[in-house]
Amino acid sequence: xxxxxxxxxxxxxxxxxxxxxxxxxxYCMPEQGLAWLPKPQLLTDAEIVxxxxxxxxxxxxxxVRFTGGEPLVRPGVVGIVAACAQLTPRPELSLTTNGIGxxxxxxxxxxxxxxxxxVSLDTLDRETFHTLTRRDRLPDVIAGLAAADAAGLRPxxxxxxxxxxVNDGQAADLLGWCLERGYELRFIxxxxxxxxxGWDRSTMVTAEEILAxxxxxxTLVPEPDERxxxxxxxxxxxxxxxAADGAPARVGVIASVTRPFCRACDRTRLTADGQIRNxxxxxxxxxxxxxxxxxxxxxxxxxxxxxxxxxKKAGAGIDNPDFAQPERPMSAIGG
Ligand code: SAM
Ligand code: SF4
Numbered sequence: 001x002x003x004x005x006x007x008x009x010x011x012x013x014x015x016x017x018x019x020x021x022x023x024x025x026x027y028c029m030p031e032q033g034l035a036w037l038p039k040p041q042l043l044t045d046a047e048i049v050x051x052x053x054x055x056x057x058x059x060x061x062x063x064v065r066f067t068g069g070e071p072l073v074r075p076g077v078v079g080i081v082a083a084c085a086q087l088t089p090r091p092e093l094s095l096t097t098n099g100i101g102x103x104x105x106x107x108x109x110x111x112x113x114x115x116x117x118x119v120s121l122d123t124l125d126r127e128t129f130h131t132l133t134r135r136d137r138l139p140d141v142i143a144g145l146a147a148a149d150a151a152g153l154r155p156x157x158x159x160x161x162x163x164x165x166v167n168d169g170q171a172a173d174l175l176g177w178c179l180e181r182g183y184e185l186r187f188i189x190x191x192x193x194x195x196x197x198g199w200d201r202s203t204m205v206t207a208e209e210i211l212a213x214x215x216x217x218x219t220l221v222p223e224p225d226e227r228x229x230x231x232x233x234x235x236x237x238x239x240x241x242x243a244a245d246g247a248p249a250r251v252g253v254i255a256s257v258t259r260p261f262c263r264a265c266d267r268t269r270l271t272a273d274g275q276i277r278n279x280x281x282x283x284x285x286x287x288x289x290x291x292x293x294x295x296x297x298x299x300x301x302x303x304x305x306x307x308x309x310x311x312k313k314a315g316a317g318i319d320n321p322d323f324a325q326p327e328r329p330m331s332a333i334g335g
């Protein structure tokens with residue numbers, strides 16, 4: 001098992017398939033992009049599947065989420081999903097995407113064994129989308145969401161980051177739009193993980209503000225805490241609305257900055273270049289690629305992974321006076 005000194009057990013593996021992306025969201029990447037990881041440093045498809053197999057078969061991981069950069073720009077994504085769906089025990093498989101490639105891939109991903117998707121969408125206004133992502137691709141994302149829903153990748157979840165003065169005025173519109181389509185919306189507080197170090201606590205939109213913005217139009221009822229488990233999102237039932245499966249509709253807020261949920265964290269992360277991160281905010285990593293390429297056995301690799309998780313800190317520490325943003329930006333960790 002992957003346990004740490006605080007007794008937390010990691011069962012949820014996030015696998016970054018690439019650090020590349022076809023958008024340039026202002027809160028994530030600079031306009032000119034970043035120096036991408038050199039190809040020889042990237043894990044091959046077979047190496048990724050081997051590490052996921054070790055995580056599932058030897059280390060107790062039960063959920064695997066593929067992320068990026070943008071995971072759908074990796075040519076082998078469908079094959080990786082298919083191979084992971086054959087593992088025993090079979091992990092739950094999901095993917096976080098900006099949605100651009102989904103119209104083309106949703107059916108193949110579903111057939112390969114993907115269970116669910118989270119699609120990032122911050123606005124329904126084409127100009128605001130262009131401002132936020134520096135690309136004019138809103139129609140592709142909307143088509144991607146519809147394709148995911150039609151392919152049965154349900155419940156389709158939507159992730160939104162609000163930026164003050166840019167899209168914060170559109171929060172209630174987004175919720176209304178998602179409720180109409182049976183998508184589950186979750187807002188994520190902006191975190192200090194952008195490559196340009198532009199995050200400013202004094203201007204970020206807080207969970208409290210998000211709830212106030214939504215409450216102007218909707219009646220939100222807190223979902224009992226015991227239903228939350230290790231989920232970072234706090235959830236509210238939206239009175240008068242039902243989800244696609246007939247259950248009460250919900251909206252979530254991930255208050256990673258103002259109400260961090262580190263004490264129940266159950267995540268472990270693998271980067272596209274084969275490094276284990278025990279926290280989104282970790283400042284050190286454990287190299288599995290080296291061990292893999294030097295002929296390490298499954299047992300040896302599992303032991304390195306265990307050690308990496310054992311050293312996990314109590315919390316992200318964003319509020320500590322000595323907080324330092326990790327060198328690796330969000331686009332190369334995966335969120
Ligand atoms: N490209 C894919 C996408 O956008 O969904 C997957 C990777 S992206 C890094 C994963 C999630 O992180 C997205 O929902 C994105 O909005 C979120 N994200 C990126 N930068 C962030 C930041 N600085 N603070 C909070 N969330 C962020
Ligand atoms: Fe790309 Fe996702 Fe980062 Fe936006 S948030 S730039 S889509 S990796």
